[in-house]
Each structure stands twice: as structure tokens, then as C-alpha cells.
Amino acid sequence: MTTTALTQEQRAESLQAMSTETFDVLVIGGGVTGAGIALDAASRGLSTAVIECQDWASGTSSRSSRLVHGGLRYLYNLDFKLVAEALKERGRLLTVIAPHLVEAQPFLWPLKTPVIERAYSAVGVGMYDALAVIGAGKKTVPIQKHHSKKGALKRFPEVKPDALCGAIEFYDARVDDARLVITLIRTALKYGAQAASRLKVTAILKDSKGHASGVEAKDLETGEKLTIKAKRIINATGVWTEETQDMAGGTxxxxxxxxxxxxxxxxxxxxxxxxxxxxxxxxxxxxxxxWQHYWVIGTTDTAWHEQLKHPVPTSEDIDYLLSHANEVLDPPLTRDDIIGTYAGLRPLLQPKVLDESKSTKVSREHTVSEVIPGMVAIAGGKLTTYRVMAEDAVDFALGKKLAEEKPSVTFDLPLMGADGFEAAANQAERLGAKYGFDADRMHHLVRRYGSELPELLATIDDDPTLGEPLKHAPQFLRAEVYRACTVEGAMHLEDIFVARVRLNSEARDRGGAEVDEIADIAAAALGWDAARTEKEKKNYRERIAAELAAEEQTSDAAASAARMEAPDIVSC
Incomplete structure (x- = not known):
């Protein structure tokens, strides 16, 4: 029976399959692009393997603004095609693909001049709304609403009265980026894909004609080496794109x-x-x-020249965001208000000549390119358009004839937890009463697990202690930690804190107070002995100390060096 759970047993079976089969498609990279490609290929009936050097979504895809949006600012560049494409994808995510993970979100756009700015902004937002309806074939979010100064301040009381004369309210959407990636990988499993994280590619293999034929890889958990054979390789490694494709040689x-x-x-x-x-x-x-329990404020856009695995904010980066937010907020935010920080790296396509001080001018459109025969690379784009990127990458790898014979089906394909989501949401009040959970907790659970919520509740039926909130992070249940280990592919303590129970970026101590309790749950779920459990705890605490030290530094180089003082639990 096909599994949809990322487990130790599933990983072992996938590694065995990878060692013995020849795949139609091998995907390198377990971020949103690679995960989307794996699902696209597998759901076409292609034998598919997807591998990731670190944890799923460990790079950019767990460090984004957590938005699903059309890119309103791209309208100022008259990039209608890009905006229309993104809005169409936003509509599919909201209604079919992941309605449990993607939630409509209103935003207020303050206006500073009463006539001219309101007029051209209304036209821009109006086009945004129109493109969204055209792309989805129906209205999936409310259209723009205009507010007077008084009305705007009712909607956002902390805006300085002199910072606006009115506002336009428009809609986009938000998503837990890492959960989306993990759900994509699990859905790919449903359609027969093989998947393994913490598997490092060490060489690209070629046949006698110079075509890519597979990879040599190393299991970072055991040190064992394996050969994975594939007819086509798709490189979806984001900011590691050049490093991966360099192993293949070619031009x-x-x-x-x-x-x-x-x-x-x-x-x-x-x-x-x-x-x-x-x-x-x-x-x-x-x-x-x-968000339900916090606010996320971002972002910056600066060239990064340090190590790629652990980008970190500097003290100056934090001050920059506070300064810009405080231009319109009263009372102003201070560092004492901050409970979390994080940094991610965008893999922006680089033209032949690039002024790095103007990286925001680099196109966000994606490109697919042949590295060598049998191996393609994809980069650029954004989280919202991951599905289109995946479709384009697989089409390109297959070639026109085969792509027409095996077209993409993901436009109408719900992810795990999406099918039956509305019915599941309708059960929230009843289930909350049964388990003693209030409306706030039920909203949290329904929005994380969708129609799979009964599976999580079944673990509480089996072990009522899993129904208890975490002592120092009561917004999460112990059952959510257990499920992170037994269904969602967490292999290490940091995997839980960073991408599943996201206290690394949502708690002032980065989850430090919860290390012992979460480690105990993980140990029971994953079979750790006392020594392994202590090693995991020590490693995550060292990571916390390094991240806190990094954000006190004033330069990228110093911040990066401080972060790298903490060793990785598994070196990639």
C-alpha cells in the first residue's frame, strides 16, 4: 500500500528503491520548487525520486514572507503576465489545491495624498482584482475597499494619523511555507514518488554519450553511499543551483x-x-x-556573499525593518517587542551584468535551462507560482512530444488535507467540545491539518497525554510534535522547531524552554536512546545561542561567522 507518511521506514524503503530502480525523473532539491516538481512528475505516472541534502524546506522555502500573492508591486513595472499568472495560482491554492494551508488575508495600503495617489492606486488595485477574477474564473477574495482616514484608523489603530489621508484595503493570502512543502512531498508519495531527505549528491553520472544518467549520493545519516539511476535529472536547488550543476560539467x-x-x-x-x-x-x-498568534514584518533585499546554509539577520537589518515600520506606527516598535527573527535567500536569476545594489530589479520570472543532455535546471520564480514552475520544468525535461502524451494534472489536484477540508472545518465546534479545545485551538488545528485532523485526534484517543498543550508553548499540542516525527518527516530535534512546530522563529527564546519536553516526545516517537536524546538537545541549544549571537552583529560576515559557531547535527 502506498504510504503518505514521511517516516524512518518510508525513508529506508525509498533508499532501497533508489538503489535498485531507474527513474523517469530524479529531482534534486526539497524546497517548494523541487517538491512541486516531484508531485507534478509522479502524478503524470512517471517513476519519480526526490532527494534533499538537508531537511525538507530547509532553505528559502522555510524562510519566506509566508505569502501567496500576485505581486501587486509588479504592476508598477507593467508586468501584467507575471501578475496574472501568480493571481491565477493564488486562486487555485485558495479553492482547490490547499485551502487548508492558504488563507485569504486583507491588507491596508495607506494613502498620503487625497486625489492623485488614490486614483492611480485604485486603478492598480482594480487591475489586480480584475486579473484575479479572470485567472480564477470567479471571485476568490473580496475586491478592494476604500477607506477614509477615520475608517482606515479603525482598521489599523496603530497607524500614525499624519501618515495617511485614507487607505485602500485589498486581499492577498498567507501560507505556512514549510508546511506547504512537506505536504507537497507527502502528496507526491501518494502518487508513488520515492523521497529521502539528508541525502547529498556527490557526483552527476553520465553515460557513454555524455548524457546524465543518475547521481552518486551519500546518506548523511549513515555515511553509506548509493547510486541513483535516472533518465532525467531536474536540478531545483535554489541558491545552490550553480554548485549542483557544476558537478555535471558542460556549459x-x-x-x-x-x-x-x-x-x-x-x-x-x-x-x-x-x-x-x-x-x-x-x-x-x-x-x-x-497570523493567529503573532505578526511577521518584512522584508529586506540585499546581496549575500556568505555561506548559503544558514543566512542570518544582522543588527542593522533588524534596525532597518523597525525604522521603516515605525515611519507609520505609533507607538513605535522596539527591540523588546521582537519575539523572533529569520532570514532567507532568494535565488534570483542573474543576467550577464548585474549591479548587486539593485537586486530588486532582477526579474522574478523563472527559467528552465539544459545543463547537459538529460539534466535541466530551474531557478527564479516565487512560492506562489511553484506549480507552474514545476509543470514547466517537467515539460522541458520530457520534451514536447512526451509532455503532450503525459500532461500535467496538478491544476486540479488537491494536496493531502485539502480534499474535504470544508466538511472538516464544519466539524470544528463539535470536535472542540469533545476534546475540550476552544475555538482558537480548533482554528489552529483545522488550518494546519485540514481533512487529516481526525488522524491527529486519533493519536490523542490512543494516548490522552498527547492532547495536552506544550507547557511553555501552549499554542501547540504534544500530538503535533508526535505527528511531526511520525508523519511529517522530522528526523532531528531542529527539524521540529524550525519547520513543523515553528518555535525557532515564533518564540523569544527560539523554543529553548521547550527543548526538554519536545525532545522527550521525539525520543519516544523516533526510538532515541538517552545518549542520542542528549546529543539532539545539546545541538539545538548551541544553534539557539549561535542565532542569538548572530543577530547582534553589524555585518553579514560577522553574523555568518557567529552562526557557524554551532555545528550542524548532520553535516551537508
């Missing part, structure tokens, strides 16, 4: 620029607003994004 492939974007997280109760905030800056835009 093809892509060049990318690593651009750092940082975010800060503040408590939900710090702002009483009923909507998010969209601000234009001198370089880009700034979002203040509400």
Missing part, C-alpha cells in the same frame, strides 16, 4: 544571485489591527502580516 545551466530577505516577528497582541499593512519603501515593499 549550460543558470546563474543565480543570492539575495537576503529578513523578517522579524512580534506578538499578536502588540497591534490591535484587523488587517495587515502594505507599505512601499525606497527599494521594495514592506509587509506587516497578521
Amino acid at each position: 549550460g545551466g543558470l546563474k543565480v544571485l543570492a539575495s537576503k530577505g529578513i523578517h522579524i516577528v512580534i506578538p499578536r497582541e502588540r497591534l490591535k489591527a484587523k488587517t495587515g499593512l502594505f507599505l512601499r519603501t525606497e527599494k521594495s515593499v514592506l509587509f506587516i502580516i497578521p
Whole structure:
């Protein structure tokens, strides 16, 4: 029977299959692009393997602004095609593909001049709304609404009265980026894909004609080496694109620029607003994004020249975000308000000549390119359009004739937890009463697990202690940690904190107070002995110390060096 759970047993079976089969498609990279490609290929009936050097979504795809959006600012560049494509994908995610993970979110756009700015902004947002309806074939979010100054301040009381004369309210959507990736991988398993994280490619293999024929890889958990044979390889490694394709030699492939974007997280109760905030800056835009228990504020856009695995915000980055947010907020935010920070690297396509001080001008459109015969690379794009990127990558790898014979089916394909989501949501009040969970907790659970929620509740039926909240992070249940280990592919303590129970970026101590309790649950679920458990705890605490030290530094080089003081639990 096909599994949909990422487990130790599933991983072992996938590694065995990878060692013995020849796949139609081998995907290198377990971020949103690679995960989307794996699902696209597998759901076409192609034998598919997907591998990742670190944890699933460990790079850019767990460090984004957590938005599914059309890119309103791209309308200023008259990039209608890109915006229309993204809005169409937003509509599919909201209604069919992942309605449990992707949630409509209003944003307020403050206006500073009463006539001219409102007029051209209304036209821009109106086009945004129109493109969204055209792309989806129906209205999937409310259309723009105009507010007077008084009305805008009711929606967002903390905006300085002199910072606006009115506002336009428009909609985009938000998503837990890492959960989306893990759900994509699990859905790919459903359609027969083989998947393994912490598997490092060490060489690209070629046949006698110079065509890519597979890879040599190393299992970082055991040190064992294996050969994976494949008819086609798709490189979806983001900011590692050049490093991966260089192993193949040849003159093809892509060049990318690593651009750092940082975010800060503040408590939900710090702002009483009923909507998010969209601000234009001198370089880009700034979002203040509400979540259930916190706000995310970002982002920056600066070239990054340090190691790629662990980008970190500097003290100056944090000050930059606070400064721009405080241009419109009163009372102003301070460092004492910040409960979390994180940084990610955007893999921006690099033209032949690039002024790195203007990385925001680099196109966000994706490109697929042949590295060598039998191996292609894809880069660029954004989270919202991952599905289109995946379809294009697989089409390109297959060639026109075979792509027409085996077309993509993901436009109408729900992810795990999406099918029956509305019915599951309708059970929230009843289930909450049964388990003693209030409406806030049920909203949290339904939005994380969708129609798979009964599976999580069944683990509580089997072990009622799993129904208890975490002692120092009561927004999460112990059952969510257990499921992270037994269904969602967590192999190490840091995997839980960073990409599943996301205390690494959502708690002032990065989850430090919860290390013991979560480690105990993980140990029971994963079969760790006392020595292994202590090693995991020590490693994650060292990571916390390094991350906190890094954000006190004033330069990327110093911050990167501070972060690298903590060794990886498994070196990639």
C-alpha cells in the first residue's frame, strides 16, 4: 500500500528503491520548487525520486514572507503576465489545491495624498482584482475597499494619523511555507514518488554519450553511499543551483544571485489591527502580516556573499525593518517587542551584468535551462507560482512530444488535507467540545491539518497525554510534535522547531524552554536512546545561542561567522 507518511521506514524503503530502480525523473532539491516538481512528475505516472541534502524546506522555502500573492508591486513595472499568472495560482491554492494551508488575508495600503495617489492606486488595485477574477474564473477574495482616514484608523489603530489621508484595503493570502512543502512531498508519495531527505549528491553520472544518467549520493545519516539511476535529472536547488550543476560539467545551466530577505516577528497582541499593512519603501515593499498568534514584518533585499546554509539577520537589518515600520506606527516598535527573527535567500536569476545594489530589479520570472543532455535546471520564480514552475520544468525535461502524451494534472489536484477540508472545518465546534479545545485551538488545528485532523485526534484517543498543550508553548499540542516525527518527516530535534512546530522563529527564546519536553516526545516517537536524546538537545541549544549571537552583529560576515559557531547535527 502506498504510504503518505514521511517516516524512518518510508525513508529506508525509498533508499532501497533508489538503489535498485531507474527513474523517469530524479529531482534534486526539497524546497517548494523541487517538491512541486516531484508531485507534478509522479502524478503524470512517471517513476519519480526526490532527494534533499538537508531537511525538507530547509532553505528559502522555510524562510519566506509566508505569502501567496500576485505581486501587486509588479504592476508598477507593467508586468501584467507575471501578475496574472501568480493571481491565477493564488486562486487555485485558495479553492482547490490547499485551502487548508492558504488563507485569504486583507491588507491596508495607506494613502498620503487625497486625489492623485488614490486614483492611480485604485486603478492598480482594480487591475489586480480584475486579473484575479479572470485567472480564477470567479471571485476568490473580496475586491478592494476604500477607506477614509477615520475608517482606515479603525482598521489599523496603530497607524500614525499624519501618515495617511485614507487607505485602500485589498486581499492577498498567507501560507505556512514549510508546511506547504512537506505536504507537497507527502502528496507526491501518494502518487508513488520515492523521497529521502539528508541525502547529498556527490557526483552527476553520465553515460557513454555524455548524457546524465543518475547521481552518486551519500546518506548523511549513515555515511553509506548509493547510486541513483535516472533518465532525467531536474536540478531545483535554489541558491545552490550553480554548485549542483557544476558537478555535471558542460556549459549550460543558470546563474543565480543570492539575495537576503529578513523578517522579524512580534506578538499578536502588540497591534490591535484587523488587517495587515502594505507599505512601499525606497527599494521594495514592506509587509506587516497578521497570523493567529503573532505578526511577521518584512522584508529586506540585499546581496549575500556568505555561506548559503544558514543566512542570518544582522543588527542593522533588524534596525532597518523597525525604522521603516515605525515611519507609520505609533507607538513605535522596539527591540523588546521582537519575539523572533529569520532570514532567507532568494535565488534570483542573474543576467550577464548585474549591479548587486539593485537586486530588486532582477526579474522574478523563472527559467528552465539544459545543463547537459538529460539534466535541466530551474531557478527564479516565487512560492506562489511553484506549480507552474514545476509543470514547466517537467515539460522541458520530457520534451514536447512526451509532455503532450503525459500532461500535467496538478491544476486540479488537491494536496493531502485539502480534499474535504470544508466538511472538516464544519466539524470544528463539535470536535472542540469533545476534546475540550476552544475555538482558537480548533482554528489552529483545522488550518494546519485540514481533512487529516481526525488522524491527529486519533493519536490523542490512543494516548490522552498527547492532547495536552506544550507547557511553555501552549499554542501547540504534544500530538503535533508526535505527528511531526511520525508523519511529517522530522528526523532531528531542529527539524521540529524550525519547520513543523515553528518555535525557532515564533518564540523569544527560539523554543529553548521547550527543548526538554519536545525532545522527550521525539525520543519516544523516533526510538532515541538517552545518549542520542542528549546529543539532539545539546545541538539545538548551541544553534539557539549561535542565532542569538548572530543577530547582534553589524555585518553579514560577522553574523555568518557567529552562526557557524554551532555545528550542524548532520553535516551537508
